[in-house]
Amino acid sequence: MAEEIKVDLELNLKGLLCPLPMVRVSQNIKNVPVGGIIKATATDPGSLADIPSWAKSTGNEILKSERIGPEIIFYIKRIK
């Protein structure tokens, strides 16, 4: 049974292209508490590489990412 991830904030990034998906994530990470989780749904294939790189350079964590059709869904945990 898959573990449920408790989401604090959902972000719709569909249709946005570089650099907007990562800019929106970086702006919104401040809106969840440390330890909080953002569920971000993008459609830009570039975000598959960009969002994990962003997480690495800002010290946050991608708990899970999945592709459902054209949608790319990230579960991002605020670490600091």
Add this chain to the structure above:
Amino acid sequence: MVEEKKKKVSMVIFSGDMDKLMAAFIIATGAAASNMEVIMFFTFWGLRALKKKVSTGKSLFGRMLGLMYGGDINRATPSKMSFGGIGRWMFKKMMKAKNVSSLPELRQMALDLGVKMYGCQMSMEVMEIPRETLIDQVTDSVGVGFFIEQAQESNFTMFI
């Protein structure tokens, strides 16, 4: 919590071409979103990216320059396929269709994310583009000494 020292990037923006300015602002916003301190130093043709929509120039040559290469960021044309403005129109349409931010939007986003923008004092003198004709958000007009100091403290630098 101990405040970590931010990583930093310093960029020289020499070009006033639409496509190169796009690349510059995308990198700047990306770096700022990645929690970096970003310094953009606009020199020569790049100054267009900071200009207001006003005429510039005092001397004959200065006014000529203002006429032939005047206007604000919206007047920037692509470095290839410019076709006297048709290229700019085409790219703007294509970018809009793909939901890509326009140049002024990208610049505003960069400013909102805390990117610092500086004008090159020397180019401003030579091209007769006074401080009042640049947008208010410009931090300062400075010289190469300032840029070198910033570049030395940076994790990487760029020239566009």
